[in-house]
Amino acid sequence: MSQVREYVERRELLTNLVLRELRSRYKRSTLGWTWSLLNPLSSVLIYWAVFGVFLEVDPPVGDPSGQDNFVLFLLCALIPWNFFSNGVMQSIESLVVNAGLIRKVYFPRELLVASTVGGLLVTFLIELGVVIVILLAAGNMVLPWIPVILVLVALQTVMVVGIGLLLSAANVYFRDVRHFITLIMPVLFYSTPIVYPITTVPETWRIAGRSIPLRDIYGFNPLVRLVTAYRDAMYSLRMPAWDTLAYIAVWAIGLLLLGQWVFNRLDRRLAEEV
Amino acid sequence: MSAAITVDHVTKRYRLYHERNQSVKAAIMRGRRARYDEFLALDDVSFEIREGIAFGLIGENGSGKSTMLKCMARILRTDAGSITTRGKLSALLELGAGFHPELSGRENVYLNGAILGLSRREIDQRFDAIVDFSGIEQFIDAPVKNYSSGMYVRLGFAVAINVDPEILLIDEVLAVGDQEFQNKCTDKIASMRREGRTIVVVSHALPSVRALCDEVALLEHGHLIRTGPAEDVIDHYLTEILSIDPAELGIPRRATGEIHLDGVEIIGADGRPRPEPTIGDAVTLRFHFTARERVVEPVFGMSFTSSDGVLVTGCNTMTSGIRMVVEPGPGHLDLEIPRLLVAPGRYHITGTVYDREHTTPIHEVGDLHAFHVAEGTLRTSGITSLGGTWRADA
Numbered sequence: 296m297s298q299v300r301e302y303v304e305r306r307e308l309l310t311n312l313v314l315r316e317l318r319s320r321y322k323r324s325t326l327g328w329t330w331s332l333l334n335p336l337s338s339v340l341i342y343w344a345v346f347g348v349f350l351e352v353d354p355p356v357g358d359p360s361g362q363d364n365f366v367l368f369l370l371c372a373l374i375p376w377n378f379f380s381n382g383v384m385q386s387i388e389s390l391v392v393n394a395g396l397i398r399k400v401y402f403p404r405e406l407l408v409a410s411t412v413g414g415l416l417v418t419f420l421i422e423l424g425v426v427i428v429i430l431l432a433a434g435n436m437v438l439p440w441i442p443v444i445l446v447l448v449a450l451q452t453v454m455v456v457g458i459g460l461l462l463s464a465a466n467v468y469f470r471d472v473r474h475f476i477t478l479i480m481p482v483l484f485y486s487t488p489i490v491y492p493i494t495t496v497p498e499t500w501r502i503a504g505r506s507i508p509l510r511d512i513y514g515f516n517p518l519v520r521l522v523t524a525y526r527d528a529m530y531s532l533r534m535p536a537w538d539t540l541a542y543i544a545v546w547a548i549g550l551l552l553l554g555q556w557v558f559n560r561l562d563r564r565l566a567e568e569v
Numbered sequence: 570m571s572a573a574i575t576v577d578h579v580t581k582r583y584r585l586y587h588e589r590n591q592s593v594k595a596a597i598m599r600g601r602r603a604r605y606d607e608f609l610a611l612d613d614v615s616f617e618i619r620e621g622i623a624f625g626l627i628g629e630n631g632s633g634k635s636t637m638l639k640c641m642a643r644i645l646r647t648d649a650g651s652i653t654t655r656g657k658l659s660a661l662l663e664l665g666a667g668f669h670p671e672l673s674g675r676e677n678v679y680l681n682g683a684i685l686g687l688s689r690r691e692i693d694q695r696f697d698a699i700v701d702f703s704g705i706e707q708f709i710d711a712p713v714k715n716y717s718s719g720m721y722v723r724l725g726f727a728v729a730i731n732v733d734p735e736i737l738l739i740d741e742v743l744a745v746g747d748q749e750f751q752n753k754c755t756d757k758i759a760s761m762r763r764e765g766r767t768i769v770v771v772s773h774a775l776p777s778v779r780a781l782c783d784e785v786a787l788l789e790h791g792h793l794i795r796t797g798p799a800e801d802v803i804d805h806y807l808t809e810i811l812s813i814d815p816a817e818l819g820i821p822r823r824a825t826g827e828i829h830l831d832g833v834e835i836i837g838a839d840g841r842p843r844p845e846p847t848i849g850d851a852v853t854l855r856f857h858f859t860a861r862e863r864v865v866e867p868v869f870g871m872s873f874t875s876s877d878g879v880l881v882t883g884c885n886t887m888t889s890g891i892r893m894v895v896e897p898g899p900g901h902l903d904l905e906i907p908r909l910l911v912a913p914g915r916y917h918i919t920g921t922v923y924d925r926e927h928t929t930p931i932h933e934v935g936d937l938h939a940f941h942v943a944e945g946t947l948r949t950s951g952i953t954s955l956g957g958t959w960r961a962d963a
Contacts, residue, residue: 311683322671399666400684401643563646
């Protein structure tokens with residue numbers, strides 16, 4: 296409880312740290328903030344060329360939107376994925392990068408993780424805005440679904456902060472954490488239906504005469520549910536299933552509590568170890 | 570007076586790693602993360618810092634004094650015991666910690682202020698004072714990576730000092746910047762002290778600790794050796810531990826105490842007490858003292874300091890050629906002032922008595938008396954008046 300109060304008291308610091316992230320991110324680059332849109336644009340082009348054109352992945356027809364454009368199908372999942380991936384990778388480094396600050400000033404160190412994620416959240420929201428404009432131009436009336444999208448963004452942010460707290464503190468003690476997560480990220484990317492529809496994952500898999508319910512196992516991954524929910528709201532224009540939302544919420548809050556708990560334990564020697 | 574900081578049986582251990590490895594593989598191979606020895610930086614240390622005093626932490630390198638300061642600042646957590654602080658705390662451990670090189674001075678003031686716990690509105694209010702104190706108005710919108718190290722430190726100090734803390738922790742940062750800026754810092758700290766704030770200093774510079782601090786704690790290898798009045802502890806440290814004659818370092822020896830200054834009485838031209846004189850008045854400052862034994866030719870001295878820490882004037886009986894013998898018992902000494910030509914405001918009187926060579930103090934009181942000079946017919950700006958009269962018919 297006291298932790299929550301401290302967060303509220305230091306919310307201005309959080310704002311300032313987020314501003315620092317945003318202001319310093321594209322300092323001295325000519326294109327500046329355009330980069331934050333060029334990066335996802337380039338990945339969209341690559342995945343569209345490889346999966347949409349060469350491999351001819353057929354996007355499912357949105358129900359009830361009737362949409363069947365691969366690029367839109369891709370965008371609705373890739374932009375949230377980028378927020379997840381950048382959020383986790385950058386918050387892992389957030390304590391080590393700010394070692395000078397941690398050694399010399401006292402403030403709640405969680406704010407370094409929160410502000411890193413906060414800075415990326417701002418970029419994510421801008422990108423989502425652009426995606427919504429593109430969807431509207433393509434005839435997807437996504438406006439009524441914006442509240443649902445914002446709920447998903449909030450749950451995802453909580454999830455990323457939780458993972459960030461957990462891994463950033465661990466990374467101070469074991470610098471391998473970052474390398475390990477760099478290794479894990481592509482695995483997570485391809486085990487989430489971003490560049491392919493979930494229907495391409497076989498329902499069951501037969502190994503040595505036994506049948507393994509592959510699709511169900513696959514569905515345990517909260518990112519699968521998260522991406523599916525984003526796609527429901529933005530691509531297909533339908534309400535995500537309630538159990539999907541509840542599943543995401545349980546994961547998000549669980550990860551936040553776990554992250555905070557681990558962070559509190561590792562915070563004790565942070566200034567010495569960092 | 571209550572305690573501003575209570576240090577209660579504090580123990581702090583550091584881990585000294587034999588092989589500093591931070592890899593999971595090594596940890597799994599060995600079944601634990603790394604081998605390390607524990608090093609006791611602080612071992613069951615307890616003391617109290619009273620509210621409103623200047624407190625020094627001294628000791629050799631590795632004595633644990635900086636660790637203690639970091640524990641007070643909550644940067645490090647203690648392994649046992651507790652530190653309780655009362656009031657808003659600001660630590661000057663590294664000036665400009667948290668400045669982002671690519672951001673401008675202005676943006677960094679807001680960022681650093683927020684890190685030190687100020688709200689946006691509070692920084693708005695103090696922004697001009699901060700820039701003014703740092704003296705870098707012209708460069709405030711330039712990125713701080715283009716600042717000289719002096720400018721960087723000035724801005725850092727200006728932000729930290731304007732946090733308006735009730736407790737200020739300082740770690741030898743004052744040994745930076747040019748002489749002028751150092752004086753500015755010293756003055757600012759002196760004025761914060763007069764405002765009744767608590768100041769904790771870690772320093773190797775014993776003369777400045779002696780001049781600034783009321784009380785001192787001496788640490789050695791993590792143990793508290795002694796705590797008490799600054800002069801006693803520093804004297805003990807020098808003579809017992811370092812075996813140095815304090816005079817060699819230019820540190821006045823411990824006051825010998827044959828004469829005790831009791832107070833100052835301000836007397837008007839009519840011979841009656843005049844506790845609040847008016848500018849331009851003829852007054853007599855009567856220094857009351859009590860002598861324990863007969864003292865031959867002691868040197869009495871006094872100085873005026875304005876409420877913002879500016880030394881207005883000082884004088885002593887030696888430069889005036891007064892030679893006197895003080896007999897045991899109470900006595901007094903008068904300083905006659907024909908016209909009190911200091912600007913209206915509040916002043917502090919420092920009183921000193923030294924031996925006949927003016928090397929060993931007999932008694933020194935930093936704040937022997939405080940009084941107020943009232944506004945009168947004589948008008949002036951600044952800190953003093955020439956007492957002159959304008960004539961137009963010349």
